Amino acid sequence: MRFSKKTALITGGGTGIGAAVARRIRREGGNVVLVGRRPEPLRAVADEIGATVITTDAADGIAMRKALETVVETFGGLDILIANAGGHGVGPTISMSDETWDLAVRLNLNTAFVSARESLPYLIKNKGNIVVLASIAGLFAGPDAAGYVTMKHACIGLAKSLARDYGRKGVRTNTVCPGWVTTDMADEQMQMIVEKFRLKSIEEAYALVTKDVPLGRPASTEDVANAVCFLASSDASMINGAILTVDGGAGTVDLPTLAFAEC
Template identity: 85%
Template structure:
């Protein structure tokens, strides 16, 4: 019951990692409000676990300010922001349109910045904390993904700035960087891998993209939720500005030595 009498606001809370975090926090006694742009997934998760929802764009300042106020009015406090909303930003730089670049910025970076900005006054009051969901794409560069890679790097910089600026006010900020996770968004990318390599099923696609990962498999949303909930809990009371990877060891691999295996 690490989150008894605590209240969390989770952006992108209707699917994948956000939904898994919401389930875990509710299981451990916390109040949860889910924020997202699509009402149907939000309602489904909220009905399952007993959460409240706010249908809103996490990159919109007025909407996020209203969401934070609504949480405090309902529960009396706001203790945790999980800045999980994100999206794509892929394609070769030479052919990436301004619209695609702007969308990558809005979905990945603006959502984290705006949600942090609008919840910080309440988090300062409760001496709460923020967990930013980035990606190992924020530490390394994948092919033809400049928009996504750049914005996830920026999310890490944002989290470090928040940790630096608001730690003295009692607000911790940390970053979680997942590798491959079996979410709906990753499943879409596996469809591409299946077609490209003529694979029979999505399990084969995940096996292929994780063949050089030391643990040899993707994470589940629950694996990532475990890491998020640790950082959001009092168990991590002295953890501030940290980057926690949930990637099966992918970041430990020395790429030039792969030819020897």
């Protein structure tokens, strides 16, 4: 019961990693507040685990300020922010529109920045912590994904700044960088692989994109939630400014030596 008497706010909490983190924190005794723009998935998770729903845009400062006021009125404070909301920003730079770029900024970076800024007064008071969900795209560059890659790199920079600036005030900030995770969003990308390579299933597509990952499989949302909840708990009380990859070892692979694996 690591989160007994603790309150956690999770942006993008209605699906995927956010929902898995919500389930884990609730199972370990914490109060959970789910924030997102789509009420239906938020309500489905809330009904399942007994969480509070605030339907709002995490990138909207005024809306998040009001959301935090509601959290404090309901639970008396805030202990944990899981800045999980995100989205795509894909496409080659040469043809990316201003609108696509701006959306990548808003969905990935602004949601993390605004939610952190509005949460900090309450986290300082309770000596709480922040976990930012980035991606291994924040450490490396995938093809034709300039918006997403750039914003995930920026999320890591934001987390480092928060760790440095607010560690002395008792607020820890850490980053989790997943590789491929079996979510609805990733399934959509796997469908593109299925069609391109004429595969029989999404499972075959996941196998293809992880064939050079040392563990040879994608992560589950629970795998990522385990890492997030460790960093958010008192078990990680001396960890601040860390980047924890949940990628099956993908980041350890020396790309120029891949050909030798077939020898």
